[in-house]
Amino acid sequence: MQITINSRSGNSQKFPLTIDIPADATVDQLKQAIYKKASKYYPDRQRLTVNQQVLNEGKTLKEFNIKDGDTISFKDLGPQISWRTVFCIEYFGPIVFHPIFYYFNSQIYGKEFEHSKMQTIAYYMIMAHFIKREIETLFVHRFSHGTMPFKNVFKNSFHYHALSGLNLAYWVYGPWNAAGSLDGKREDWLIWTCAGVFAWAQVSNLYTHIILRNLRPPGTRVRRIPYGYGFNLVSCPNYFFETIVWLSVCILTKSFAAWLFLAVGFTQMYLWAIKKHKSYRKEFKDYPKNRKAMIPFIA
Incomplete structure (x- = not known):
């Protein structure tokens, strides 16, 4: 024709x-x-x-x-750029900025000081998070859309490079949180509770990503109803566990910069979750009616 x-x-x-x-x-x-x-x-x-x-x-x-x-x-x-490349660029910013602020404190803050236990644990938590995200991008995720407009890479990267990179690193690793300071002091039980919740949420987030990966055969755009860990309660448990990850960082650091990043990230993830939830319900007539979008039993 x-x-x-x-x-x-x-x-x-x-x-x-x-x-x-x-x-x-x-x-x-x-x-x-x-x-x-x-x-x-x-x-x-x-x-x-x-x-x-x-x-x-x-x-x-x-x-x-x-x-x-x-x-x-x-x-x-x-002009387009692959989603995989965009994600790698986004997460690479914090991986660069956090070591700079953590290891070069005299050059950045103008004085030598010893990091508090809170700062050290927070540093390793944040680095582990973004390294995990890079590994997932390269070896786990299968994208339903191959590319996005190239101009969007700058907007998308700003969220990570500025909010969870420069801004978060500057305020968390500063001398006001150093060893011996009142602001940097945390009880051991709080530090290790935050670290434990962080680790659980990270593993849970990874597991949900693997479930999503296994729904889509390589090289296809197949969409299926996800079931299993987290998905029996919400449509987007990966976003829920991501929120728990950053909530643990916020509680540990008590940093306004961390809370700002969480607030912006949570808002965006919730909007994405609502959109995906509606898409699932529209596409699949047998989609479970008792699931929420992102927060179990709530929304």
Whole structure:
């Protein structure tokens, strides 16, 4: 069948395009056909819609009732970057900033001092968290969308580089929390309780990520209902455990910077959880009705 591709940008010289494609073709095949005629627009840059409905990869054109002679709208999403690369860039910032502030205290704060036990434990907790995130990005996660607009990498990285990197490191490792200071003193029971809760939440978060990974065969965008640890209570237990991770850091450090990062992160994760929860319930008619979005028994 023959399909016309119209650009939503009125000043495009490459469109409209006329594409000849089999009647049983998939959206992926159509994107490849467009790419062959307009090589600037590789598939990840393309957003195709019919009557404002997005044509999702992995589905056939028939599923969207597209027939011979129909017109499809095209939008250029701009230069793209892989989600895996974005995540690696995001988490790399704190991995660099925290050792700088922890080990070069005389250069940054203008004086030598001994770190308190709280500062040392907090340092290893935070470093372990972000190293874990890098390892998960490289070896665990399977992404439903391969790329995102390149310009978004700066916005996404700011959250981690500035809030959990520069800002958090500066305030946690400063001389006001040093050994012998009142602000840096913590009871041993509090330190080790926070460290224990942190470790449990980290392992739990990793386990939920493995469950999600195993739902999607390599190279596919398959979506299934997740079950098991955490998922029997909420749609996004990974976000819930991530919140517990940072709550333990907040209680340990008593740092306003840590609470700020948690507040911003929790708000974003909760919005994502609500969106995913609604998507699950819309896509799967047998989705468990007793699950909450992110916080067990609450929301």
